[in-house]
Amino acid sequence: MENLLEVNNIHTYIGQYHILQGVSFTARKGEVTVLLGRNGAGKTTTLRSIMGLNPPRTGTITFKGENIQGMETFQIANRGIGYVPENQGLFSGLTVEENLKVAMKKQDDRTQKKLETVLRLFPDLKKYWKKESGHLSGGQKQMLSIARSYLNDNELLLIDEPSKGLAPIIVEKVMNFIDEMKEETTIVLVEQNFFMASSIGNRFSIIDDGKTVASGSMKDLIGDEFMKRKYLGIA
Amino acid sequence: MEQILNLIINGFATGMLIFLLAAGLTLIFGLMDVLNFSHGAFFAWGAYVGVWFFSLSGSFLASLIAAMIAGLLLGALTERFIIKPVYGNHTQQILITLGLMLVLSEMLKVFWGPNQLQAKTPDLLTGSWLLGDVIIIKYRVFIIFTGLLVFTIVQLILKKTRIGLIVRAGVMNQEMVQSLGINIKRIFLYVFMVGSAMAALGGALLGPYSGVIYAEMGMEFAILAFIVVVIGGLGSFSGSMLASIIVGLTGSFMAFFVPELSLAANMLIMLVVLMLKPEGLFQR
Numbered sequence: 001m002e003n004l005l006e007v008n009n010i011h012t013y014i015g016q017y018h019i020l021q022g023v024s025f026t027a028r029k030g031e032v033t034v035l036l037g038r039n040g041a042g043k044t045t046t047l048r049s050i051m052g053l054n055p056p057r058t059g060t061i062t063f064k065g066e067n068i069q070g071m072e073t074f075q076i077a078n079r080g081i082g083y084v085p086e087n088q089g090l091f092s093g094l095t096v097e098e099n100l101k102v103a104m105k106k107q108d109d110r111t112q113k114k115l116e117t118v119l120r121l122f123p124d125l126k127k128y129w130k131k132e133s134g135h136l137s138g139g140q141k142q143m144l145s146i147a148r149s150y151l152n153d154n155e156l157l158l159i160d161e162p163s164k165g166l167a168p169i170i171v172e173k174v175m176n177f178i179d180e181m182k183e184e185t186t187i188v189l190v191e192q193n194f195f196m197a198s199s200i201g202n203r204f205s206i207i208d209d210g211k212t213v214a215s216g217s218m219k220d221l222i223g224d225e226f227m228k229r230k231y232l233g234i235a
Numbered sequence: 236m237e238q239i240l241n242l243i244i245n246g247f248a249t250g251m252l253i254f255l256l257a258a259g260l261t262l263i264f265g266l267m268d269v270l271n272f273s274h275g276a277f278f279a280w281g282a283y284v285g286v287w288f289f290s291l292s293g294s295f296l297a298s299l300i301a302a303m304i305a306g307l308l309l310g311a312l313t314e315r316f317i318i319k320p321v322y323g324n325h326t327q328q329i330l331i332t333l334g335l336m337l338v339l340s341e342m343l344k345v346f347w348g349p350n351q352l353q354a355k356t357p358d359l360l361t362g363s364w365l366l367g368d369v370i371i372i373k374y375r376v377f378i379i380f381t382g383l384l385v386f387t388i389v390q391l392i393l394k395k396t397r398i399g400l401i402v403r404a405g406v407m408n409q410e411m412v413q414s415l416g417i418n419i420k421r422i423f424l425y426v427f428m429v430g431s432a433m434a435a436l437g438g439a440l441l442g443p444y445s446g447v448i449y450a451e452m453g454m455e456f457a458i459l460a461f462i463v464v465v466i467g468g469l470g471s472f473s474g475s476m477l478a479s480i481i482v483g484l485t486g487s488f489m490a491f492f493v494p495e496l497s498l499a500a501n502m503l504i505m506l507v508v509l510m511l512k513p514e515g516l517f518q519r
Contacts, residue, residue, distance in 0.1 A: 051414055077416035089411035091404040101397075102404045103415050152416070 004029045004156055004186045005050070010059030010069075012049045019045045020056065024212050025205035027156065032178075032187045034201035034218065036194070036232055042210040043190040044086055047158045050188075051083050052076045063156065082154035086161050086190075088145035092134030096125050096144055099133050103148040111151060118147040121177050139170035146174065150181055157181065160190045175200060194234055198222050206231045237369045242487045248375040248444065250483025251382025255437030256456055257463035257475045258389065259430020265406040265470020267423045269318055270325055272332040274434055275457025276339035277306050281435025282448040283343050286354045289442075295357035299439050306435025309339075310428040318427065319420075336454065343450040351449045354442030378440050385433060386476050393472060402426060406470045458498070459486070462505045468515020477517055 005027040012020035020042050027033040035043045048054040050061055052073040061069045068076050077083070091099055100118075104111055119126045122143040128136060133144055142162055149157055162178065163171045175196060178187065182200070191197040197204070198218055205215040208231050214221075221227060228234040260274050281302040289298035317335055321327040360374045393399035405412045405419055413419050441456075442448050463482050467474030482501050489497040508516055 053410055053414070072418075072420075073410070073413040074416050074418045077414055083414040085411070085414070089408055089414065091407040091411070093407055094400070094404060098400055098404075102400055102412070102417075105416060148415075 002029045003027070004064060005188065006060075006062045007046070007050065008060045008062075010046075010049055010056035010061065012045055012054050012056045014045070014054060019054075019210055020049060021210040022212065023049075023059075023207060023210070025215055027186055027188050028203065029155075029186050030182075031202035032182050032189055032200055033203045033205065034197040035188065035190045035205050035207055036197060037207040038231070038233065039192070041207045043207050044160055045210075046207060047083065047085075047160050047188070047190060050076070050158060051081065080153065080155040082149035082152065082157045082185075084145050084149045084157065084159040084162065086164065088141045090133040090141055090145055093132060095130050095132055096136070097129050099144055100125075100148055100151060103151050105152055110153070114151050117180075118150060121180065122147060122173070139166050139173070142166060142170070142174055143177070146177060146181075150177075150185075154185060156186045156188065158188050161192060162189070163191065163193045163196050171196065194228070194232060237367075238491070240369050241371075242491055243484065244371060244375050244379070246484035246487030247480060248378040248382075248483070249486055250480040251378050252437045252441050252444070253456065253459045253463055253482055254382055254476050254479035255385060255440070256434045257460040257467070257479055258386075258472060259433045260457075260460050261464045261467060261470055261475045262402070262406075262426050262472060263430050264464065266402060266409070266426050267318075267322070268409075269322070270328045270332065271318070272329060272457070273313065273317075273335040273339060274332075274430070274460065275453030275455075276336045277309055277431045277434040277453070278438040278441075278456055279340060279343060279448070279450055279453030280309060281306055281438030282354070282442045282452065283347055283352070283438075284435070285439030286352050286442050286448060287347070289355065289357075295360070295443075299436060302435045302439035303432040306432035307428045309435070310431025311424065313431070314424050314427040336457075340450045340453060349450075351447045354446060354448050356443035360443070374443055378444060381436075381440060385436070389429075389433075389472065398422070398425070459501065462501050464515075465505050466508050466516055468518025471515060471518050474515055474517030478515075 003026045008024050010020055010023050023042065023046050025033065035046060037043050045054055049056045052071055056069060060067055063079055063081060068079060091102065124140050125144055125147060128140065133141060136144065146159065146162060162174050166174065178200060181187065189197065189201065201218045203216065204218050204221050206213050213231060214227060256274065256278050260271060263269050263271050284305040285298045285302040288301035289295055292298065313335065317331055321331055356374050360377050362373055364371045364373065393403055401412060401417055401422055405422060409419055459482055463475055463478040466481060467478030481504065485500050485504060486497050489500045
């Protein structure tokens with residue numbers, strides 16, 4: 001299967017701190033690759049490095065065979081990479097409608113259909129269409145953030161901990177949506193919730209202390225008790 | 236009563252001039268996180284270009300347009316060559332923009348001489364209306380209308396256009412705007428240019444209002460504009476309008492009743508706001 005994204009031995013610093021010390025993984029087209037690891041392992045920084053928000057000092061990142069390392073964030077996004085950050089990255093003073101409109105680069109039929117899909121799956125967004133996103137509940141904010149990344153024709157979506165702090169029923173809704181999105185988009189997902197990660201992911205990469213320590217098929221990881229205990233703290 | 240009404244009109248007119256300076260300042264800080272201490276110099280340059288072009292062309296409207304064009308150009312050059320290299324570094328921004336303020340003010344003296352220049356009021360706007368016992372000076376009303384017009388146009392752009400939406404989103408979360416594929420740096424340039432043009436328009440309007448212009452006037456008005464930005468809330472465009480009116484009215488009344496405390500009163504308001512609502516009165 002074709003590699004859509006290749007992250008090769010990246011080293012990223014934040015200030016003087018050497019956060020990523022050799023992260024490598026690939027995301028294959030049409031699959032969900034899950035980045036696993038303990039808190040502070042470097043998963044979020046990895047996504048931010050791919051987006052150019054914390055550009056790596058060394059290593060390479062290629063998307064569809066093109067080296068995107070060193071490009072500006074907006075150029076990387078325009079190559080077809082969408083990003084759902086851990087804190088949702090909503091524009092809190094803008095309404096639900098405006099948050100979605102900022103993201104909509106085109107106003108064509110396809111975008112309109114995608115918008116209809118989003119509103120069908122997340123009817124709350126329609127209900128609170130004119131409400132400022134800062135006043136939404138945690139679950140509604142997450143739905144809006146994911147919906148926003150879906151509206152454009154992104155070939156790759158980077159989603160950072162979509163289940164964090166959400167009630168189980170909301171997590172299920174978000175999961176269903178990600179499941180629907182993976183039919184048309186390749187996804188790199190950072191997720192602490194192993195149950196969610198294992199049910200949705202095709203492949204995994206474990207990051208520990210800023211380094212990739214293991215990668216492979218999710219099926220293999222599910223059966224590997226040693227790996228789960230050592231790196232994910234799952235007994 | 237007539238005096239009170241006149242003080243109110245005067246306060247509103249001064250408030251509009253401060254607004255034209257403060258609005259750009261607050262948007263530039265809110266969106267770009269840039270502390271621009273040279274903003275007052277654009278105001279002074281607007282005043283000089285306005286007076287110069289008015290004497291040259293005889294058209295007051297053309298002089299206002301010329302001042303705005305000068306502001307746009309100065310804004311573009313400043314953003315590209317002075318501000319761009321120091322994005323993200325407040326200390327360097329303060330130092331370099333303070334330096335630029337001095338350079339631009341001194342350059343005015345190089346081009347137009349060290350003395351004050353007289354600024355004429357256009358014939359159409361000279362004189363006053365008499366409403367009962369109240370004398371209303373035409374030019375002050377013109378300033379108020381111009382300020383409100385600019386406020387309405389910019390507000391419409393911010394609320395009704397895609398670029399306005401992006402600017403508002405950028406004030407809230409710059410990283411996310413870029414992550415959505417939008418070149419925020421280009422938006423920075425546009426906002427900086429528009430902010431500078433508004434300041435220059437304010438300067439060009441001040442000339443006939445005060446009768447004389449001088450190179451240091453930008454610095455003096457910039458102090459009031461910074462007070463407005465703090466009271467109104469960093470990045471709040473409507474807040475800068477309301478705070479400008481407060482500062483203008485306070486200045487107008489204090490200048491009449493206790494002239495020596497005119498600036499101090501506004502400083503005091505700023506201090507109270509900083510203590511009670513440091514994010515600004517009109518910032519949510």
